[in-house]
Amino acid sequence: MKIRLLKDKVIGTGMLALSVLSVSLVLLIGIGLYLRSLPILQQYSVWELVTSSSWRPMKGEFGFFPFIMGTLWVTGMSILIAVPLCLFTAIYLSEYAPASFKRFFLPLVNMLAGIPPVIYGVWGVFFIIPIVQRYIAPHFVEFSTGYTVLAGGIVLAVMIFPLIVSIVVEVLSTIPKELREASLSLGATKWETVKKVILRKAFPGIFAAIVLAISRAFGETIAVLMVCGNVPIAPQSIFDPAYPLPALLANNFGEMMSVPLYDSALMFSAFALLIIILIFNIISRAILQKIEIRNA
Amino acid sequence: MRRRKLEEWIAKALMLFSTAFVGICLFLIIGTVVVKGLPYLDWDMVTKIPDGGYYFGRSGGMLNAIIGSLYVAGGATVLGMCISIPVALYLNVYLKKSNAFARFAKLAFDVLFGVPSIVYGAFAFSLMVYLGVRASLLGGIIAVTLLVIPIMVRTLDEVITNVPKDLKEATLAMGATRWEMAKVYLLQIKTGILTAVLLAFGRGVGDVAAVMFTAGFSDNIPVSLHEPAATLPLAIFFQLGSPIPEVQGRAYASALILTVCILIIVSVSTILTNKKRK
Amino acid sequence: MTQTPHIGVKNLNVRIGDSHLLKDININIPDKSVTSIIGPSGCGKTTLLKSFNRLLDDIPGVNITGNVLVDGEDIYGKHADVTQIRKKMGLLAQRPFPLPMSIYDNIAYGPRIHGAPSKKELNALVEHYLKAVGLWEEVKGRLHGSASSLSIGQQQRLCLARGLAVEPEIILGDESTSALDPISTKIIEDLIIQLKEKYTIVLVTHILRQARRVSDYIIFVYMGEIIEFGPTEEILLNPKEKLTKEYVKGFIS
Numbered sequence: 001m002k003i004r005l006l007k008d009k010v011i012g013t014g015m016l017a018l019s020v021l022s023v024s025l026v027l028l029i030g031i032g033l034y035l036r037s038l039p040i041l042q043q044y045s046v047w048e049l050v051t052s053s054s055w056r057p058m059k060g061e062f063g064f065f066p067f068i069m070g071t072l073w074v075t076g077m078s079i080l081i082a083v084p085l086c087l088f089t090a091i092y093l094s095e096y097a098p099a100s101f102k103r104f105f106l107p108l109v110n111m112l113a114g115i116p117p118v119i120y121g122v123w124g125v126f127f128i129i130p131i132v133q134r135y136i137a138p139h140f141v142e143f144s145t146g147y148t149v150l151a152g153g154i155v156l157a158v159m160i161f162p163l164i165v166s167i168v169v170e171v172l173s174t175i176p177k178e179l180r181e182a183s184l185s186l187g188a189t190k191w192e193t194v195k196k197v198i199l200r201k202a203f204p205g206i207f208a209a210i211v212l213a214i215s216r217a218f219g220e221t222i223a224v225l226m227v228c229g230n231v232p233i234a235p236q237s238i239f240d241p242a243y244p245l246p247a248l249l250a251n252n253f254g255e256m257m258s259v260p261l262y263d264s265a266l267m268f269s270a271f272a273l274l275i276i277i278l279i280f281n282i283i284s285r286a287i288l289q290k291i292e293i294r295n296a
Numbered sequence: 297m298r299r300r301k302l303e304e305w306i307a308k309a310l311m312l313f314s315t316a317f318v319g320i321c322l323f324l325i326i327g328t329v330v331v332k333g334l335p336y337l338d339w340d341m342v343t344k345i346p347d348g349g350y351y352f353g354r355s356g357g358m359l360n361a362i363i364g365s366l367y368v369a370g371g372a373t374v375l376g377m378c379i380s381i382p383v384a385l386y387l388n389v390y391l392k393k394s395n396a397f398a399r400f401a402k403l404a405f406d407v408l409f410g411v412p413s414i415v416y417g418a419f420a421f422s423l424m425v426y427l428g429v430r431a432s433l434l435g436g437i438i439a440v441t442l443l444v445i446p447i448m449v450r451t452l453d454e455v456i457t458n459v460p461k462d463l464k465e466a467t468l469a470m471g472a473t474r475w476e477m478a479k480v481y482l483l484q485i486k487t488g489i490l491t492a493v494l495l496a497f498g499r500g501v502g503d504v505a506a507v508m509f510t511a512g513f514s515d516n517i518p519v520s521l522h523e524p525a526a527t528l529p530l531a532i533f534f535q536l537g538s539p540i541p542e543v544q545g546r547a548y549a550s551a552l553i554l555t556v557c558i559l560i561i562v563s564v565s566t567i568l569t570n571k572k573r574k
Numbered sequence: 575m576t577q578t579p580h581i582g583v584k585n586l587n588v589r590i591g592d593s594h595l596l597k598d599i600n601i602n603i604p605d606k607s608v609t610s611i612i613g614p615s616g617c618g619k620t621t622l623l624k625s626f627n628r629l630l631d632d633i634p635g636v637n638i639t640g641n642v643l644v645d646g647e648d649i650y651g652k653h654a655d656v657t658q659i660r661k662k663m664g665l666l667a668q669r670p671f672p673l674p675m676s677i678y679d680n681i682a683y684g685p686r687i688h689g690a691p692s693k694k695e696l697n698a699l700v701e702h703y704l705k706a707v708g709l710w711e712e713v714k715g716r717l718h719g720s721a722s723s724l725s726i727g728q729q730q731r732l733c734l735a736r737g738l739a740v741e742p743e744i745i746l747g748d749e750s751t752s753a754l755d756p757i758s759t760k761i762i763e764d765l766i767i768q769l770k771e772k773y774t775i776v777l778v779t780h781i782l783r784q785a786r787r788v789s790d791y792i793i794f795v796y797m798g799e800i801i802e803f804g805p806t807e808e809i810l811l812n813p814k815e816k817l818t819k820e821y822v823k824g825f826i827s
């Protein structure tokens with residue numbers, strides 16, 4: 001009897017230790033990256049680093065503004081493209097589509113959610129870049145290589161399609177059919193029911209899906225690295241190239257030890273990514289709680 | 297009335313367009329990889345390691361990268377399992393639902409889930425510099441382990457919450473200790489564990505950003521944890537950047553191999569989950 | 575029947591996939607009265623009720639043949655306008671399902687959809703229908719609060735008011751009191767009796783005493799078929815069919 005209880009205790013303590021350790025990973029990562037970016041933080045203020053546009057590591061100039069803007073442009077673009085398309089698709093699948101189509105389409109979407117980003121990058125290079133270069137950009141600008149914010153946005157958008165569609169379909173399927181019937185029996189059309197009742201009820205879930213999609217797009221590295229052009233100048237339009245933060249980090253890792261402060265600057269960019277994601281998560285969680293209370 | 301009908305009609309048209317668009321894009325991805333990759337696919341690719349000058353278009357294969365990816369993803373999945381199963385059990389079975397630490401931990405894993413893989417890579421790299429470990433199989437495994445822990449914990453968490461509550465009450469009523477109850481749970485969530493494993497493995501095989509600086513790259517199949525290891529996605533990335541058409545073609549062929557692997561993994565896990573649901 | 579029929583059902587058959595849920599239904603539901611549908615669980619009461627306002631349309635694999643005439647018009651006819659048909663009938667479900675919006679907007683939802691009444695008209699409408707279900711005094715101070723903050727009984731009355739606000743002719747209720755406490759049930763029952771002055775009411779219920787309290791006519795359904803239809807007293811006290819007799823005595827359930 002005693003042995004059983006002892007075993008329970010010992011194993012419990014072990015599990016607790018593991019849990020505490022893995023939970024504190026957020027903190028550990030934060031501290032680790034912060035320590036590594038200390039050298040550059042001692043030389044420049046955060047404000048300087050974030051607002052300066054000049055990136056000349058050899059001369060000791062480390063301005064992250066172009067990269068931050070690049071990240072925001074590309075992420076924003078992808079969300080702008082993906083959210084409306086995915087919402088309409090998810091609504092179609094859950095409210096309108098014949099059951100047979102749904103049975104065929106949804107597993108396919110779920111499967112594609114597992115395809116690694118590098119494949120989306122490959123597709124972007126082969127398919128999207130030439131389209132942007134030859135057919136889209138010439139209508140708006142004189143010259144474009146195709147490696148632009150737009151291309152990055154499209155590739156990221158397609159990458160997050162499966163994610164958003166599958167979550168939103170799941171969310172819509174949790175809405176009781178009686179709620180639909182209540183609206184329909186008042187003489188509302190199907191679309192009115194969707195627009196005024198279902199989307200409203202599903203809003204917290206949809207919001208959460210979009211938050212997840214934004215984090216995914218925001219931190220994506222290899223796919224954007226392959227299609228954004230990587231020019232360290234803040235983009236002014238969707239036909240300019242961009243150089244998102246993760247791409248900066250990935251592109252320069254090889255040589256970072258050979259230039260003073262360079263490794264610290266790159267670690268700072270990882271630290272910045274982490275902080276932005278954390279803040280974004282906290283804010284969206286707070287908003288979500290507000291909505292859920294209001295919607296309850 | 298006319299306006300309402302028109303609105304309904306427009307909405308439907310938009311939905312059909314969106315669905316077609318999304319469907320076609322996803323279809324095109326698979327299509328591109330298959331059409332471009334198939335002509336370059338041969339047995340050498342999956343059975344040989346690169347000969348000298350492989351990246352300039354000479355003969356050889358990608359076996360080093362395939363094995364490397366399997367090692368990295370496999371090692372990370374095993375390590376991840378050793379950590380995430382106890383953690384998920386502890387949070388759900390040992391602790392009460394209302395427990396403050398359990399709630400905080402779930403929140404932390406949600407946050408970790410959203411942390412980009414490149415951040416894990418950078419952190420693992422810093423850790424390696426600190427510990428004096430060079431870019432190697434071990435480094436890659438550590439980075440990917442960090443990446444898959446939140447994925448596995450979250451998946452298991454969901455699986456465990458779906459176990460009927462009666463089970464907990466029934467086993468506790470029989471006078472079982474929490475550890476004995478945890479073992480009962482472990483049996484109940486066997487398929488769930490497999491799903492989590494497949495999910496983590498798929499993620500590990502496909503990820504580039506975490507292994508980029510931690511695993512290194514090598515033309516040989518690593519024989520120890522301290523040797524650098526090539527990974528398939530990274531090999532695709534390198535080859536696609538080459539100006540030589542032959543090498544680019546191999547990038548597509550490698551992409552095809554990777555896609556097929558992932559699709560098999562995902563299909564198996566989907567089938568398993570569906571079976572469990574029924 | 576002494577009264578003119580409001581809903582006429584002719585040879586209605588409903589199948590979902592391979593199962594034949596309603597078989598050759600023929601019935602005339604009288605105007606301005608309460609008709610209860612009774613029968614054992616799973617016999618098709620809900621299905622019958624939903625066939626009246628075409629809520630079965632969206633079920634995958636459904637096949638409906640026959641006619642349902644409302645005011646002499648076939649609602650399954652080629653030119654029937656589903657939204658107009660549904661507007662004619664209010665539905666009161668088993669549990670209250672308030673729309674995810676404020677109390678005020680719940681009532682205003684229907685009128686807003688079917689036209690754009692002015693703010694003043696809407697205010698008057700909301701007040702009128704909340705009063706009609708006796709909810710006005712209880713909620714007038716928090717019209718713009720969330721509807722889900724009401725008690726279940728209040729929510730059900732809100733749903734009734736919401737249905738009345740589109741000015742239907744018919745009210746369909748599917749075990750509308752089964753989730754309510756006795757007091758709320760009594761309030762709803764009293765409302766139903768009061769409303770039959772103006773509306774044709776069809777209720778599904780499995781409580782025979784409730785059917786007796788509120789209804790003028792009773793339809794007894796068994797395994798997808800109508801076994802007997804007649805005035806309440808007759809069905810409950812003096813049924814003609816053997817099955818009805820057994821059900822009423824509580825032998826079948």
Ligand SMILES: Nc1ncnc2c1ncn2[C@@H]1O[C@H](COP(=O)(O)OP(=O)(O)OP(=O)(O)O)[C@@H](O)[C@H]1O
Nearest residue numbers: 590593595614615616617618619620621622633780
């Ligand atoms: N969507 C559906 N697909 C297949 N069968 C269905 C569907 N909906 C209902 N049924 C079946 O139709 C039969 C009648 O269902 P219905 O809901 O009309 O019964 P009911 O008389 O209202 O029962 P209860 O008193 O339990 O509410 C049942 O056997 C049910 O299983």
Ligand SMILES: [Mg+2]
Nearest residue numbers: 619620621748
């Ligand atoms: Mg029913």
